[in-house]
Amino acid sequence: MAFNRKTLSGSALIVLGVLLVAVLLLANVLLRGARLDLTQGHLYTLSDGTRNILKSIDEPINLYFFYSDRGSQELPQVRAYATRVREMLQEMAAHAGGKLKLHLIDPLPFSEDEDRAASMGLQSIPVSAAGDKIFLGIAGTNSTNGQAAIPFLQPDKEAFLEYDLAKLIHELEVPRKPLVGLLSGLPLAAGFDPATRQMRQAWAVDQQWTQLFDVKNLDAATLKTIEPDMNVLIVVQPRQLPEDAQFAIDQFVLRGGHLLVFVDPMAELDDSGADPNNPMAAMMADKSSDLPRLFKAWGIEYDPHQVVLDRSRALAVSVGEGQAPVRHPGILGLTAADLNHDDVVTASLNTINVTSAGHFDLAKDAGDAKLEPLIQTSSDATSVASDRLRMLSDPSSLLADYKPGGSPYLIAARLSGKLKSAFPERKGEGVLAQAKDQAQAQVVLVADTDLLSDRMWVQVRSFLGQPLMNAFANNGDFAVNVVDNLAGSSDLIAIRGRATSQRPFTTVDAIKRSADDRFRAKERDLQRELADTERKLTELQGAKSQDQALVLSPEQKSELDNFLQRKVEIRKELRAVRRQLDAQIESLGTRLKLINILLMPLLVTFGALAYAWWRAQRRRAAQGGRP
Structure with missing residues (x-):
């Protein structure tokens, strides 16, 4: 009987082993490429x-991923980020159906x-005083x-790693320069200036757009349709656009076109109302711009006669x-705190000037x-009527009756959603009443x-012509980033910043901040007592005669001794704060080690023993119930 039991137990183990191998082989075939991402923020899940x-x-x-592993x-920190980059690239290659080949160098x-890395546009950075560099x-x-490159992957931009890699792939997939249409009511391009009767230089932002994109200038008077292969349409200072031009913009957006609009309640460089025979004409002319019909259809509120004031950001x-x-x-002068650092367009910007x-x-x-x-x-x-800024001699007068609104005002924003046409009365073949295929707008x-004008952001000088x-x-x-972003596909624009792989020790950081606050408070106490002692010594010194000026009086000596004693006490307290900080961090580390090394194995052991006891009880109950 014992022999049969041993034989059965051995046979059962063999059968279980065979079944385990079969299940693993079957899972390897059926679940090939399957992944389960349980990380916080789904770090390894592509959008x-x-x-x-x-x-x-x-x-x-x-x-070609050039990474100086040995260097x-x-x-x-660099090694951890390189691992993150490599894993992201491998994940992309796994989803590309063999069309994306990854080379690790x-x-x-x-x-x-x-030499190859340098020839392909990559940049090495020094990492030591000896001049050692890494890629x-x-x-x-x-x-x-065709070639494209990311010269150096900055670890502090990890939140936009997926976007940067997808953008690189998109540029290689569509290698031509993006076609950008420019419909401008301001003199951005170089040309003849009738006011000065001289040739004017192109604005710096227009020069940048022209270098990076295939810019095509459009005429509002004759614009009736926008070609479908236009990647981005830029509209600047639209003043009283003809209805056909507005309809062309409307249909372009509904077809999935990407639109960038600059409007202004008071465009200071709008010279459309200038009259050489009347110098006051330009100053009194209406310099506002608006797209009222389109904005209303899109659910946008914008008052072309209201300007924003902000005394906290005043220049x-x-x-x-x-x-x-x-x-x-x-x-x-808007700061980094006023910019959206979760959007790739403004993530790396620090200052934007507007007027x-x-x-x-x-x-x-x-x-x-x-x-x-x-x-x-x-x-x-707050916001006020734009007329208050016209012919303003004293800017401080704008602070009279200043009442802040208590919430930020949006100066630039992305508009998304399923938009409807602003021209529902227009019918005909190819005319859309709402967004094509219910696509999300990219506006x-x-x-x-004025933020586009040179005076707000750049000094241009001539050097060797x-x-x-x-x-x-x-x-x-900002102007380049937003056009570059909109010039990509809708899929590329939809990629947003995501969580990073870095997991800071928030509890330790909180302990350090608390200790640092106490340390700084003790330092301030010491500085204050030092100042009080110096003041008392000066007062006592002033009361002495000239022949005793170099001799310490008993009062001065007592004050000085008291301060020195107090200084020693405060320094002891500062060292105690530091020791307490180290002790708290060490105690936290000890608790974590105990949980990981001792408590978790004990819980697993107790769980296994409890399960074994439960099984034994079931077997006894089953044997006791047999006839």
């Missing part, structure tokens, strides 16, 4: 936009790989010998020769339309045109 870009690849694309042995110093960049090629301006600069609440800007809001009947802030004021802002609205630009704000970067 739908990235998946669509990868599926649309027609010709093979080669990506970064002493740089744990460690470019050693003075090697052919290092951490990606280059790509397509079947037509200092000169009001006259020999007078001190005065802060102008209508000329704003006499308007603001947008979402109408109550906007339906499913959404406004996502890109640039906004502080909560200390960026900016309530200031070439313009040399010295930027003091990020206006130009």
